[in-house]
Each structure stands twice: as structure tokens, then as C-alpha cells.
Amino acid sequence: MSNNSPHTKFQRILVGVDDSPDAQLAFQYAIAEAYQVKASLIITSILEHDDDNVYQALNKDYVHGERKELVEHYRKLALEAGVDQVDTVVDEGDPGEIIVKNVIPAAKADLLVIGSLAKKGLKKYFGSQAAYMAKYAPISVMVVR
Numbered sequence: 001m002s003n004n005s006p007h008t009k010f011q012r013i014l015v016g017v018d019d020s021p022d023a024q025l026a027f028q029y030a031i032a033e034a035y036q037v038k039a040s041l042i043i044t045s046i047l048e049h050d051d052d053n054v055y056q057a058l059n060k061d062y063v064h065g066e067r068k069e070l071v072e073h074y075r076k077l078a079l080e081a082g083v084d085q086v087d088t089v090v091d092e093g094d095p096g097e098i099i100v101k102n103v104i105p106a107a108k109a110d111l112l113v114i115g116s117l118a119k120k121g122l123k124k125y126f127g128s129q130a131a132y133m134a135k136y137a138p139i140s141v142m143v144v145r
Contacts, residue, residue, distance in 0.1 A: 008140070009037050009039075010033065010037060010039050010110050010111040010140070011037075011039050011040065011110055012039060012040045012042060012107060012108055012109045012110050012111070013030050013033055013034045013039045013040070013041050013042070013109065013110075013111045013113060014042045014044060014099070014103065014104060014107050014109035014111065014112050014113070015027055015030035015041065015042070015043055015044070015112075015113040015114070016044050016045070016046070016095065016099055016112070016113070016114045016115070016133075017043055017044070017045050017070065017071065017074050018045060018070075019070065020115060020117060021115075021117075022115030022116055022117040022144065022145070023114075023115040024115075025115060025144045025145070026113045026114055026115040026142075026144040027043070027074055027077075027078075027113075029113055029142065029144050030113040031077070031078045031081045031083055032081075033111070033113070033142075034078070034083045035081060035082050035083050038084065039111075040084075040085040040086070040087065041078050041083050041085065041086045041087070042086075042087045042088070042089060042103075042107045042109055043071050043074045043075055043078065043086065043087070043088045043089070044071070044088070044089040044090070044091070044099060044103050044107075045067050045070055045071050045089075045090055046090075046091050046092060046093065046094075046095035046098045046099060046103075047067055047090070047091070047092040047093075048092075048093075048094070048095060067090045068088075068090055071088040071089075071090055072088065074088075075087075075088050087107070089103050089106070089107065091103065094129075095129045096128070096129040096130075096132035096133045096136075097132070099112070099133055099137075100132070100133055100136045100137050100138075104137060104138065104139060105138075109139055110139050110140065111139060111140050111141075111142060112133060112137050112139055112140070112141045112142070113141075113142045113144060114129075114130050114133055114134075114141065114142070114143055114144070115130065115143075115144055115145075116130050116143045116144060116145045117130075130143055
């Protein structure tokens with residue numbers, strides 16, 4: 001691709017996933033983009049502490065095991081779709097903050113793909129996590145609706 005192309009060719013695409021429909025749309029966009037431009041794909045899922053029930057809060061191995069299964073499922077789908085390089089990151093805390101401050105720098109991502117919806121509450125059309133990441137991420141952010 002020439003240097004004067006208006007389209008940036010991303011090399012390391014990071015996508016945030018959970019079990020929400022908009023995260024699945026974001027994932028579909030991310031694998032299509034990664035396949036098309038031959039980019040690496042990094043799939044991340046961040047466990048929010050308020051998602052825990054009492055049993056799960058006491059058993060972090062259970063929770064991390066569940067998240068690892070989720071990202072491994074997405075990883076398998078991306079590989080089946082033809083993406084050559086797929087990595088995964090599982091962490092816990094405030095998703096927006098963890099992705100912006102920890103995952104993006106560690107993954108050396110140059111594009112973040114996220115869903116737009118909040119899981120709960122009145123901010124259902126543009127979630128506070130998506131808003132935070134769009135505002136503070138040091139890289140390009142694609143918000144999928």
C-alpha cells in the first residue's frame with residue numbers, strides 16, 4: 001500500500017468482547033478487517049467486579065476460567081475465518097480503564113474495535129465504557145453499532 005493512501009493499514013487490531021450482541025458485532029467487524037488487511041488480532045475480555053455473584057467473587061479461578069473459555073471460543077472463530085495471528089488477553093477491573101491503560105500498550109495495538117451498547121442502565125445507546133475508551137484510547141477506535 002502506498003504512503004499516500006487515505007486508508008491506514010492497521011497491523012494489530014484489538015477487539016473487546018463479552019457475551020453481548022454489540023460485542024459480537026464488533027468481533028465480526030474486527031475479524032473481517034484483520035483478514036482483509038492481514039493484521040494480527042488481539043481479543044480481550046475484561047471481567048468487571050460487579051459482574052461477580054458471591055460464589056464467583058470467592059472463586060477467581062472459576063471466573064477467569066469462564067473468561068478464558070470465552071476468548072478461546074472467539075479465537076477459534078477468528079482462526080477459522082482465516083485470520084493468521086490471533087492472541088488473547090483476559091484481565092479484571094474497569095474494562096475501559098484496563099483496556100486503555102494496560103491492554104493497548106501491552107498488545108501494541110493500533111486499532112481498538114468495541115461495541116457501542118452498555119449492558120445496563122439508561123446509557124444503553126452509547127455505554128460509558130465505550131465512551132471512555134473512545135475518548136482516552138491513544139489509538140484509533142472503531143465503535144460498532
